[in-house]
Amino acid sequence: MPKPTVSVFQYPRTREEMPRGPYAKAGVLVEANAGWRVFRPVIQTARCRKCQQCWLLCPDGAIDRTGECYTVDYNFCKGCGLCATECPAKAIAMVKEGAKGE
């Protein structure tokens, strides 16, 4: 998937390792946003028509349309529910985190 993933960031250990000036490498993620979520979107593959609406509109870009089935990157989905609301096929269910069977 052509998107950054969480990696371990090595903070500067010496003054020589400090970046000279406040800049950083682009596309570096040191922590996920998974903890923000109360409800998680679950894509019901059988109902999905692959219309791309959820992929297109997701504010976090957390949906992947490249595989055989659409998938959600739960590291970065914040559970806003926009995808479920906008899905014309009603193929996305919002399921409470920690609910039975999940």
Next chain:
Amino acid sequence: MSNDTLTARRAFMSANDAVSYGVRLCRPEVIAAYPITPQTSVVEKLSEFIAGGEMDCQFINVESEHSAMAAVMGAAMMGCRTFTASSSQGLLYMCEMLHYVSGSRFPIVMMNANRTVAAPWNIFGDHRDSLAMRDAGWLQVYVENGQEALDAVIQAYKVAEDPAVRTPVMVCLDGFVLTHTYEVVSIPGQREVDAFLPPFVPGENVLDLANPRSLCISVAPEWQTEFRHQQQEAMAAARRAIAGADGDFAGVFGRRWGGMVEEYRCEDAEYVLMGLGSVMGTTRLVVDKLREEGLKVGLVKVRYFRPFPNEEIAALGRRVKGIGVIDRDVSFGNAGALYTEAKAALYSAGDASPHTVNFIAGLSGRDITKEHLETMYRKVIALTEGKAEREIQFAGLRWEEW
């Protein structure tokens, strides 16, 4: 490159023109500026050079000084050598940007035509504009004449772009007294300047498609101090770079300006006046006159206000009996900025610490005459001989004897 043709020659010109030639020789790729008296003729001349094909450079006619500094920052961030110029109200208007540029470590060079700050409204010279920007994280150099202005611009790029420094430099010229005064100036040859100042190689704080980075980012308290300390270290490195650039420059062009400070007839001096910029020229004449009378006087021209020449001033303090500091500014409620800082530097002179007095003079373009300067020397001498003198004096105030 369209400006290969400039060969060394001497010409009669204003210090503003001298700055323009200095900038042209440094081959900036982007210039952005907004007009303000008495800086205007610099950017007019540069526009002329560019329009005439004598400089290969992008000129951006911005709509404000804030935007002038923001635009050159945008270009510096893309790896370009840049230049801008301002003065007074304009410098204050871009204040936010000055901090932004130094904090982000872009080696921008700017000329400031020193002019007082309203109100009352006045277009003539003093140092309140640039000294108010003391804490903006820029190097500040104050020059005495057109030749020094031209040379200081070339050296400014050398120092600013030094990998250990990477900090912007402000070249400060007294409004009108320098900016609009004509004198004979030696213009160095392009080839020699190219050898002295190679093309700008940006550091890693650059927008690069092949190696994308995010610049000017937010940094939480946990890491801010380290970035700030880095700026302080850059200023320490600048002291070495300033001396190095001055030495190298002398080697190529045969002129040496003294680096952080220039002392005149101080070898055995007991009484000195200290100041910034063009007033030091007049002071030299007064030193010569008083020397003829047998008085052991000298002068110290503080060239760099940032970084501040603490060591040089402390060393001077151990040798002399009295120091008068001329300030073309005043921080209301305290003293002149140069005085405050010089006095702090003298604290480390220990028991040998000399008598000090602050002369506030030349505000908003008022002349500082030879008579004023002679009076200042005599007051310094009187002070060392035990006569009471007010520590902070406005020179030539109408209601007072001077």
Next chain:
Amino acid sequence: MKVKDLSDSELLYGHKACPGCAAGTVARLILKVTGERTFLAYPASCLSTVTSIYPQMAFSVPSFTAPFPATGAVLSGMAAAVKAKKLQDVTVLGIAGDGGTADIGLQALSGVVERGDRIFYVCYDNEAYMNTGVQRSSLTPFGAATTTSPVAGSSAGKRGVKKNLFEILVAHRIPYCATASIAHTADFLNKVEKAKNTDGPSFIHVLAPCPTGWGFPSDQTMAVGRLAVETGLWFLAEYEQGRVKMNSVPRNFRPVEEYLGLQKRFRHLGPAERKLIEGQRDREWADMREKWGF
């Protein structure tokens, strides 16, 4: 611009914007169109706060946080550098909020547009200073409650109407500008592509509903955005080759209550105030019809 042709790479990823934030979708979709050869400037805003706090960097393109008033000016400097360095096939892009564009950044925006520099500027309009905690801006609409136009005592939300940013840009005779809504995504993407390809300054003013500041559930962002257009409280237009074209002219407006009623910031408005908003809307549309002839 077809959705299937959009890139799968996410050049904005892992940001900390609130759930359901339209600005997230706006910035991410723009970058899908402009691609990796984009130099991005964004001023102090929600976008800077949620993307670029050391060391977590959510943008994957070369980018930087610009001073709040300076987006237009830094874009000018970058565009000059593109010429100086003879770079080809790149986009110099600015993405700023309503305050950073229409208030403190208006002068610099006017400057860069007047100079004719090849830059692409997007204002994502969430109709208040959201980053500092929902203070009113000149793009906050009439009646909206913010922390500095509160509903208390004699105050009943913002007085005065939303500044017409589109017309300000039209007055500059800019080569291309448009209004857009993130909820009208196809229209938005077309406009982004046109703006990217404009040889000169281009500008898009996109309405970006804010669940936190406007007070609606985070899954309703697009619904609110659609209703803004359907009630006629927002319009979709383009200006190119010296002409304004409307992209959507609703035959009948839906009642303003449908839009206002979804959001906490309008909850205090009584029937008289709602009527007033409806009247303002009708006058605006009559005015636009007359000016632009549709």
